[in-house]
Amino acid sequence: SINRPLIMGIVNVTPDSFSDGGLYLSTQKAIAHARNLIEEGADILDIGGESTRPGSQAVSINEEIDRVIPVLEALLSTGTPISIDTSKPQVMKCAIEAGAFMINDVNALRSPGALEIVAENNHVRVCLMHMQGTPQNMQENPQYKEILSEVKEFLQKRIDAAKAMGISQDRLIIDPGFGFGKTLRNNFELLNHLDTFTSLEVPVLAGISRKSMLGAITGNNVNCRIHESVAAALLAVIKGARIIRVHDVKASKDTLAIYHAMKNYHAQ
Secondary structure, eight states: OOSSOEEEEEEEOOTTTSOSSHHHHHHHHHHHHHHHHHHHTOSEEEEESSOOSTTOOOOOHHHHHHHHHHHHHHHGGGOOOEEEEOOOHHHHHHHHHHTOSEEEETTTTOSTTHHHHHHHOTTOEEEEEOOSSOTTTTTTSOOOSSHHHHHHHHHHHHHHHHHHTTOOGGGEEEEOOTTSSOOHHHHHHHHHTGGGGGGGSSOBEEOOTTOHHHHHHHOOOGGGOHHHHHHHHHHHHHTTOSEEEESOHHHHHHHHHHHHHHHHGGGO
16 A cells, blocks of 8 residues: 555666667666666656657567666666566566566556466556557547546556456556647646546556646746646646656655645644
């Protein structure tokens, strides 16, 4: 059980997320970055070896494994739980064998074999995310009749599919998928009504950090969205999120500390 919202720090091991200079360099950079996020107070680290931004290109199974596993192995000794951000069952299997605590799947375990891999490893948590389309096409023309009920229905079905495979409810987390096949209006409607997903009775993860929905409001480019990201994370927590997935760990942690102080001042 989570008695306070957890901060998940983002660790990208992708050439398009780091300066070019070959895999070894980005591996070392990712490890150094992850250690920094732990020092800043990350509760969980989310390591990803394939970009899922709009229009991104897929990478091969072997390349993704080569990117994430050395970083995972280097960080196990820190004791910080490690999540692997992947949709590939083969990558999930390698990561779990290497010591991953959680699988964060933008495809909600829909890839053939993914449900089975997680089911077989009953100490592993899994985050099921909603996405309309694929990362390659999801932002071309997202359409919903009623976004809240459609996203909720999808997530309920994925929860049911996981439970039918023997994955217990206490291992599940859900993510409405901000920016994954959503218009600007869709994204803010999801944020404003994030508490509608708490009735699914599994923790809600919100990943809004630095996303284009924030830049669309402020006009700031992706590397200058710390204030918007922290505001969005705080709003998500107020609306019921139990995990916030962020780039800026210290800023998020400090912001939530003020929120918790307000909520709990009478307990001092």
